[in-house]
Amino acid sequence: MKSEDVLIRPMTIEDLDIVLATEKRVYLTPWSRRNYEFEVKQNRFAIPVVMEYQKEIIGHCVAWDLFETYHIATIVIMPEHQGKGLGKYLLDYMLSKATMADHALLEVRESNTRARTLYQQYGFRDIGMRKRYYKDGENAIVMRKELELTNSDEK
Numbered sequence: 001m002k003s004e005d006v007l008i009r010p011m012t013i014e015d016l017d018i019v020l021a022t023e024k025r026v027y028l029t030p031w032s033r034r035n036y037e038f039e040v041k042q043n044r045f046a047i048p049v050v051m052e053y054q055k056e057i058i059g060h061c062v063a064w065d066l067f068e069t070y071h072i073a074t075i076v077i078m079p080e081h082q083g084k085g086l087g088k089y090l091l092d093y094m095l096s097k098a099t100m101a102d103h104a105l106l107e108v109r110e111s112n113t114r115a116r117t118l119y120q121q122y123g124f125r126d127i128g129m130r131k132r133y134y135k136d137g138e139n140a141i142v143m144r145k146e147l148e149l150t151n152s153d154e155k
């Protein structure tokens with residue numbers, strides 16, 4: 001699969017059955033339908049997208065384009081499509097959509113080595129920990145990336 005075969009488009013309400021089913025597969029504490037309806041219909045700061053391959057949804061992401069902070073709220077590639085570079089492609093696309101912020105932030109489970117490695121490759125650095133942030137008691141690592149950096153070594 002090549003990234004040029006992949007389409008990233010705005011998420012719609014019709015996408016939510018698939019998005020929610022994927023969330024349940026990959027997250028211990030998935031977002032609810034109500035969470036997603038808010039992001040798609042009401043939150044004017046949200047950038048909710050899905051990634052398609054051959055007209056099938058294979059991933060999704062929500063970012064919040066806030067004034068000083070660009071927040072990656074969730075990013076998922078379906079398990080059967082992970083490890084093919086698509087997470088990188090989606091993250092790259094989302095970071096290019098920041099309009100106002102001077103830095104990006106995200107929270108990630110302490111045990112999520114794969115995601116933490118991906119974010120490190122994109123210049124995110126650990127800046128703190130939120131103890132017992134997730135409902136099951138796991139800590140979140142807070143990661144930050146300065147967006148004004150144009151040094152390609154950061155990617």
Ligand SMILES: CC(C)(COP(=O)(O)OP(=O)(O)OC[C@H]1O[C@@H](n2cnc3c(N)ncnc32)[C@H](O)[C@@H]1OP(=O)(O)O)[C@@H](O)C(=O)NCCC(=O)NCCS
Binds near residue numbers: 026027084085086
């Ligand atoms: C995190 C996630 C979005 C990454 O997407 P992906 O398509 O699997 O990632 P990519 O194939 O683009 O790989 C990106 C980098 O992740 C790292 N990575 C990939 N597989 C890995 C593994 N098994 N172990 C450790 N790191 C791994 C590598 O650094 C890789 O870069 P490289 O190929 O140059 O070495 C995806 O695994 C996912 O949806 N996970 C479940 C949901 C989740 O945890 N989301 C993040 C919440 S904050």
